[in-house]
Amino acid sequence: MGSGHGHGHGMGGVTPGEKPTRARIKRMLIGLVILSVFLVLELTVGLMINSLALIADAGHMLTDVVALLMGLAALTLAHRGSRRPERTFGWHRAEVLTAIANAMLLIGIAVYIFIEAIGRIGAAPDVPGVPLILVALAGLAANVVVLYLLRSGSKESIAMKGAYMEVLADAVSSVGVLVAGVLTLAFGWVYADVVVGVLISIWIVPRAIALARTALRILTQASPATVDVPALEADLRAIPGVENVHDLHVWTLTTGMDVVTVHLTTRADNQAVLRSAKSLLSSYGLEHATVQIDSPGEKEHCEETVTW
CATH class of the missing domain: 1.20.1510.10 (Cation efflux protein transmembrane domain)
Structure with a gap:
């Protein structure tokens, strides 16, 4: 299993450029x-x-x-x-x-x-x-x-x-x-x-x-009005090598700071899929991204335990 975090900025340690000036x-x-x-x-x-x-x-x-x-x-x-x-x-x-x-x-x-x-x-x-x-x-x-x-x-x-x-x-x-x-x-x-x-x-x-x-x-952590979540999910599924997309969550922490987490299931090269996913999310304006790469077996386990 591989995992990656695509960040334009960090979360806990927010960079100076992100802080109010x-x-x-x-x-x-x-x-x-x-x-x-x-x-x-x-x-x-x-x-x-x-x-x-x-x-x-x-x-x-x-x-x-x-x-x-x-x-x-x-x-x-x-x-x-x-x-x-x-x-x-x-x-x-x-x-x-x-x-x-x-x-x-x-x-x-x-x-x-x-x-x-x-x-x-x-x-x-x-x-x-x-x-x-x-x-x-x-x-x-x-x-x-x-x-x-x-x-x-x-x-x-x-x-x-x-x-x-x-x-x-x-x-x-x-x-x-x-x-x-x-x-x-x-x-x-x-x-x-x-x-x-x-x-x-x-x-x-x-x-x-x-x-x-x-x-x-x-x-209430609704998705940002500027992000079409169904379209985003469809684009993630269209990434070469991605077999499934699950646990996709998009929300806004505060104005100008949208966050996304997602699990991608693949048998392909993890790093290649991760790079493509990070690039896609960035095109949606989602720089604060956490992308988890799962194998098919790990996907099934996640779907059994996550209820939202």
């Missing part, structure tokens, strides 16, 4: 400072002028701040790795857990905003338009800067993706607050603030659900 962590830290300052500003002005739209947007910005805090913690843990030998995967799943927490927080904020907005129907307070416009413009500028800081890393890290999505949604919320301010100032429409509050709550929910679904797909 210090630059990515620095960008998140800068974004955290910017959003924290504007959170205090927006909440203070919102309470002073009794604006539901500003309070709602401040609540949304709070989720941005929390998302960045949790994302920073997750990325820092993943960057440092684990010194405990039993944590063979390090702390990469911390990113996924933060995404779940972010989604739950977003939904909670959306529900609160919606309930508060309904309570103001029929008794909308007189909200001045000028402060709304000025704070909305400042908040929008802050969001644009933070979006620029997070944009590149959002494709590589689910923690940064969660933070990026929330800041993007908050930028849209700031536009809504700006519109409310203009309507209030130009037409004196007192319900503009309430309507924007409701729209912000509706805007938040679908993005939170999408983020939660992505994270839950990883936690």
Whole structure:
């Protein structure tokens, strides 16, 4: 029997190129400072002028701040790795857990905003338009800067993706607050603030659900959406010398890190089959691969003992 491990990167000892870079962590830290300052500003002005739209947007910005805090913690843990030998995967799943927490927080904020907005129907307070416009413009500028800081890393890290999505949604919320301010100032429409509050709550929910679904797909170890497992199995069976393929498992450890394990049964040259399999898996974007080469007798034993 022969066995092989095809790795673009290791698992327990993750290579430096695979770890979140210090630059990515620095960008998140800068974004955290910017959003924290504007959170205090927006909440203070919102309470002073009794604006539901500003309070709602401040609540949304709070989720941005929390998302960045949790994302920073997750990325820092993943960057440092684990010194405990039993944590063979390090702390990469911390990113996924933060995404779940972010989604739950977003939904909670959306529900609160919606309930508060309904309570103001029929008794909308007189909200001045000028402060709304000025704070909305400042908040929008802050969001644009933070979006620029997070944009590149959002494709590589689910923690940064969660933070990026929330800041993007908050930028849209700031536009809504700006519109409310203009309507209030130009037409004196007192319900503009309430309507924007409701729209912000509706805007938040679908993005939170999408983020939660992505994270839950990883936690339940479903195959990556980008990998066609039946096609992969068929291609493995088509490798010259391969008689059977079994115990094929493909899952995602965290964003950008897909893993595969598989047993191949063959009477041919083990190393030739192994090289072909590693090349094929690499073409599917599966660099973290463990390939076990079995003889026909060993295959039968595995099929009797493995139940999933």
